[in-house]
Amino acid sequence: MKTAVIGYPRIGALRELKFATEQYFKGDLTEVELQKSAAQLRKRHWDKQLNKGIDFISSNDFSLYDNVLDTAVLLNAIPKKYQQLKLTPIDQYFAMARGYQGEQGDVKALAMKKWFNTNYHYIVPEIEDETRLSLVGNKPFEEFEEAKNNGVITKPVIIGAFTFLKLAKYTGQKQANDFIEDIVTAYVNIIETFEKLGAEWIQFDEPSLVMDLTKEDQTLFKQLYTEILERKGSIKVLLQTYFGDIRDIYQTAIDLPFDGLGLDFVEGRKNLTLINEFGFPNDKILFAGVINGKNIWRNRYDQTVLLINQLKVKSPSIVLNTSCSLLHVPYTLDNEHKLADTEKQHLAFAEEKLTELIELSDILKEENYQDNLEFKTRKFIFDNRDHFENLVVQDRVKSLTEQDFQRQPAFSERERLQREKFNLPSLPTTTIGSFPQTLDVKENRARFKKGEISLEHYTAFNKQKIAECIALQEDIGLDILVHGEFERNDMVEYFGEHLEGFIFTQNAWVQSYGTRCVKPPIIWGDVSRTSPITVEYSVYAQSLTNKPVKGMLTGPITILNWSFPREDISLKDCVLQIALAIREEVLDLEKEGIRHIQVDEAALREKLPLRKSDWYSEYLDWAIPAFRLVHSGVRPETQIHTHMCYSEFSDIIEDIDQMDADVITFEASRSDLSIVDVLRENQFKTQVGPGVYDIHSPRIPSVPEIKAVITHILEKMPLEKVWVNPDCGLKTRGNKEVAESLRNMVEAVNEVKRELFQ
Numbered sequence: 213m214k215t216a217v218i219g220y221p222r223i224g225a226l227r228e229l230k231f232a233t234e235q236y237f238k239g240d241l242t243e244v245e246l247q248k249s250a251a252q253l254r255k256r257h258w259d260k261q262l263n264k265g266i267d268f269i270s271s272n273d274f275s276l277y278d279n280v281l282d283t284a285v286l287l288n289a290i291p292k293k294y295q296q297l298k299l300t301p302i303d304q305y306f307a308m309a310r311g312y313q314g315e316q317g318d319v320k321a322l323a324m325k326k327w328f329n330t331n332y333h334y335i336v337p338e339i340e341d342e343t344r345l346s347l348v349g350n351k352p353f354e355e356f357e358e359a360k361n362n363g364v365i366t367k368p369v370i371i372g373a374f375t376f377l378k379l380a381k382y383t384g385q386k387q388a389n390d391f392i393e394d395i396v397t398a399y400v401n402i403i404e405t406f407e408k409l410g411a412e413w414i415q416f417d418e419p420s421l422v423m424d425l426t427k428e429d430q431t432l433f434k435q436l437y438t439e440i441l442e443r444k445g446s447i448k449v450l451l452q453t454y455f456g457d458i459r460d461i462y463q464t465a466i467d468l469p470f471d472g473l474g475l476d477f478v479e480g481r482k483n484l485t486l487i488n489e490f491g492f493p494n495d496k497i498l499f500a501g502v503i504n505g506k507n508i509w510r511n512r513y514d515q516t517v518l519l520i521n522q523l524k525v526k527s528p529s530i531v532l533n534t535s536c537s538l539l540h541v542p543y544t545l546d547n548e549h550k551l552a553d554t555e556k557q558h559l560a561f562a563e564e565k566l567t568e569l570i571e572l573s574d575i576l577k578e579e580n581y582q583d584n585l586e587f588k589t590r591k592f593i594f595d596n597r598d599h600f601e602n603l604v605v606q607d608r609v610k611s612l613t614e615q616d617f618q619r620q621p622a623f624s625e626r627e628r629l630q631r632e633k634f635n636l637p638s639l640p641t642t643t644i645g646s647f648p649q650t651l652d653v654k655e656n657r658a659r660f661k662k663g664e665i666s667l668e669h670y671t672a673f674n675k676q677k678i679a680e681c682i683a684l685q686e687d688i689g690l691d692i693l694v695h696g697e698f699e700r701n702d703m704v705e706y707f708g709e710h711l712e713g714f715i716f717t718q719n720a721w722v723q724s725y726g727t728r729c730v731k732p733p734i735i736w737g738d739v740s741r742t743s744p745i746t747v748e749y750s751v752y753a754q755s756l757t758n759k760p761v762k763g764m765l766t767g768p769i770t771i772l773n774w775s776f777p778r779e780d781i782s783l784k785d786c787v788l789q790i791a792l793a794i795r796e797e798v799l800d801l802e803k804e805g806i807r808h809i810q811v812d813e814a815a816l817r818e819k820l821p822l823r824k825s826d827w828y829s830e831y832l833d834w835a836i837p838a839f840r841l842v843h844s845g846v847r848p849e850t851q852i853h854t855h856m857c858y859s860e861f862s863d864i865i866e867d868i869d870q871m872d873a874d875v876i877t878f879e880a881s882r883s884d885l886s887i888v889d890v891l892r893e894n895q896f897k898t899q900v901g902p903g904v905y906d907i908h909s910p911r912i913p914s915v916p917e918i919k920a921v922i923t924h925i926l927e928k929m930p931l932e933k934v935w936v937n938p939d940c941g942l943k944t945r946g947n948k949e950v951a952e953s954l955r956n957m958v959e960a961v962n963e964v965k966r967e968l969f970q
């Protein structure tokens with residue numbers, strides 16, 4: 213059986229691409245040097261897959277920032293405001309990704325959104341009425357030739373026309389349907405060019421097909437591919453889907469003249485039912501996604517063999533595939549020196565997943581596969597996993613009752629009490645929690661982790677940072693202060709490190725957006741809190757000021773969703789364990805005099821099923837209660853904040869209100885503040901701080917710009933419900949930008965208030 217990989221991680225085993233790109237941003241590396249390190253990485257990754265023996269290796273899965281942005285540029289979807297900057301192509305590309313502020317002008321970045329149900333974020337293409345979609349770029353072709361020169365005939369990968377049109381934002385009157393003719397021609401040109409270059413296969417990624425599709429969506433898909441495939445020539449086309457099943461379009465997909473169909477059998481279990489019910493055409497190859505591209509546990513060969521044997525009944529030609537791009541898992545276990553062998557034997561990162569594909573292919577060749585050594589060893593390891601059980605926690609979860617999920621008194625009563633008690637100014641200002649993780653902050657932690665400095669030294673440095681941060685916020689004139697999160701490498705990894713039940717890696721980085729990576733902790737066993745985690749730093753920060761300091765925690769859903777979860781217990785049981793641990797931390801902060809406590813649920817949306825019909829039964833029915841469990845024990849006058857970012861909230865806005873927090877801060881500025889209308893329409897009860905400027909871009913928002921945003925918010929929402937804050941945490945920014953931006957924010961609020969109350 214042949215093997216394939218949908219896409220490979222590109223950031224580099226040691227994040228080489230991140231560092232090179234960031235150096236380029238700083239002007240410390242030339243474009244040529246950046247392109248050179250990019251080419252080295254591509255070569256290394258192709259070589260690795262080739263040497264392992266993978267048959268279908270992808271190209272154009274590489275990107276300097278994001279594949280969707282690459283596709284937009286390839287297809288000439290470059291909004292006027294970026295063209296007018298008259299930058300070089302690469303700088304225009306980065307301007308679209310990160311905004312631009314300099315001699316050539318001042319333009320915001322394109323919006324950034326969560327990539328389906330992952331922690332990867334893509335750049336949202338903008339299509340204007342004047343946009344002429346056509347093939348103008350050559351990145352995919354250059355990378356194909358580059359691979360060819362390195363001895364690999366790759367299968368180039370491009371985001372498909374349907375997904376591209378579905379993900380794009382239309383800024384004028386025109387909609388997706390108005391671009392069909394142009395985009396078909398562009399894709400036909402792509403196919404023709406690859407044919408000339410000697411490609412045998414091309415892969416169109418169409419993850420949008422796993423969503424609920426309307427009749428119009430289905431018609432659009434059918435029309436696009438009927439026309440594209442009519443003119444495809446001799447190249448073979450693989451329709452690749454992932455992150456779910458394609459129940460709404462399966463029949464159409466098998467009727468169209470694709471040569472291969474890629475289905476995800478990890479997240480899309482229903483795909484098997486579809487094949488059993490509707491059959492699978494003999495003239496197509498089934499690319500069976502059986503190696504989990506999102507989680508890091510080793511494959512259960514025994515189960516996979518059973519699955520493949522079922523598929524074989526319906527489909528004579530099967531290629532073993534990953535379930536999605538390996539972009540979402542870390543690179544290799546080889547750089548993990550602290551994990552025990554007993555732990556490592558349960559894990560597979562991208563490189564190890566290549567080995568799994570090959571081993572599976574060998575196992576499937578053997579009639580008596582049960583005797584295969586790898587098969588037997590693997591089964592033994594699984595059957596003997598040490599689960600790290602904690603019976604106390606298991607009991608606590610079992611004995612939870614309805615009252616544990618209900619805070620008292622009701623929201624409106626709390627709102628009244630808190631208003632009296634805090635007497636905050638109108639439009640209170642605050643930030644989301646983190647302040648710049650500058651080099652010195654990271655270095656201090658790196659030295660502590662290497663054992664070069666003591667815990668006392670490490671803590672003293674962080675306290676110094678906290679003191680500076682508090683002084684800065686007082687000087688700027690913010691109303692509710694934060695300690696700055698200097699002690700945290702990441703909002704999830706940090707809590708993982710301080711809770712029992714997690715294991716951590718040293719280099720298991722996964723790209724989250726652009727050059728930014730995360731190192732998700734691994735949930736190994738039952739989770740519990742052994743001692744207070746954040747109390748010391750929060751209490752210290754509060755001791756330095758008369759203004760209130762917000763305690764800062766990460767919520768259970770986010771900890772779960774940004775970790776690699778267990779697969780041997782339910783996500784629901786796992787999240788309740790985490791919720792109980794964070795609940796203890798909330799109560800300790802309250803006991804120590806912290807009056808405002810923020811519990812971030814930035815990743816609430818991540819595991820929301822992509823299909824609406826599964827939302828409640830499979831997710832929201834336990835995710836929302838998990839958050840309520842965290843804060844149901846606090847006093848009426850303790851103010852609970854939460855924060856969410858980078859995803860669509862409008863369709864779950866009522867559920868967000870049901871989290872029953874007192875205040876919520878939202879990412880909003882990079883998606884046009886559309887959230888504000890939704891809040892109004894739904895009579896959202898929770899007080900809200902829709903982010904007034906984008907923190908993922910280095911550009912500094914001006915006073916009038918922020919003022920316009922606040923004014924816009926106030927046109928739609930009652931003054932007493934509104935807070936003013938940036939989009940998200942400030943950790944990725946520099947000190948100078950942060951101080952200037954926050955000063956502008958406070959000045960904007962003051963001007964708005966002067967005009968309101970004059």
Ligand SMILES: Nc1nc2c(c(=O)[nH]1)N[C@@H](CNc1ccc(C(=O)N[C@@H](CCC(=O)N[C@@H](CCC(=O)N[C@@H](CCC(=O)O)C(=O)O)C(=O)O)C(=O)O)cc1)CN2
Pocket residue numbers: 331649651653654655657658700701702703704705724725727728729730731774814858943944
């Ligand atoms: N888990 C998670 N997901 C999230 C977010 C988030 O904050 N966390 N935010 C949203 C947007 N995504 C983001 C993802 C990452 C980062 C981010 O800033 N990541 C940092 C890494 C943060 C980190 O873990 N830092 C570590 C390690 C830092 C490091 O690189 N250290 C050097 C050595 C230190 C030195 O001397 O410079 C090394 O290991 O080589 C630390 O501070 O301890 C980065 O890519 O640069 C920001 C936003 C959505 N998803």
Ligand code: MET
Pocket residue numbers: 644645646697703764812814855857940941942943
């Ligand atoms: C991705 S949400 C970030 C929330 C966190 N409190 C921070 O400010 O960084």
Ligand SMILES: [Zn+2]
Pocket residue numbers: 644814855856857879939940941
């Ligand atoms: Zn955020």
